[in-house]
Amino acid sequence: MSQDHSYNSDPYANADYCRVVSPHVLGDYWPGIQLYYPPVKYSPAQGIYEDLEAASKRMKKHALNTHAHTLIFDLEDGCRQKEMSRELLRQELPAFLNGNKKVSIAVRVNPFRTEEYERDIAFIRDMSDCIDVVMLAKAGEAYGAAEVRDLSNLLAGWNDKITIQPIIANKARKVVVVPSHQGSSRGLHLFPI
DSSP: OOOOOSSOSOGGGGOGGGOOSOTTOBOOOOOSOEEEEOSSOEETTTTEEOOHHHHHHHIIIIITTOOOSEEEEEOSTTOSOHHHHHHHHHHHTHHHHHSOTTSEEEEEEOOTTSHHHHHHHHHHHHTGGGOSEEEETTTTTTTTTHHHHHHHHHHHHHOTTOEEEEEEEOTTOOEEEOOGGGSOSSOOOOOOO
16 A cells, blocks of 8 residues: 655654644754853852843843844753743843844743643743744653644744754753754654764
8 A cells, every 4th residue: 555655755754643733843953153041140149040120131231232143041941030031031022023133032941741831831822923943941851752743733823933943862961952854844753862
């Protein structure tokens, strides 16, 4: 029996477990400068985190005027003030639509199917016009390709231009960002490193 693979020559692309909504959902390589930007910063000298006002001033001064090509806002491991960080980004990201839209906005979200992930997804939904890339931390560690599939289905309904950058860490915690050419056009195949 012959299967029609006219859309994609990859025989695994027709498997339901790895189907994603758009063939362009996985982001391409990132040219230029990527700047990791903590939304709410810790001050070791003072032993405290910034308040919302100080973080807002810092963002207006530095992030809005950056020469970087991509700003990466981490809501995952590097972020201890998660709710305040989401509040800050809700307040400040719209300025990028009017100001420095040459910079891409990437948001690194918490691991799939956690309470913080659900809060991050609500944030992404509300701010989808301001976000270019969702970085999926620890992609595939617990749920495999379903993580990319489920996220791609959500993003397609909010802003189909948002791409996903899966981040995969092996047992030694070495991180690999999977570029789009390593996933099929309709699915993502995750292999152990």
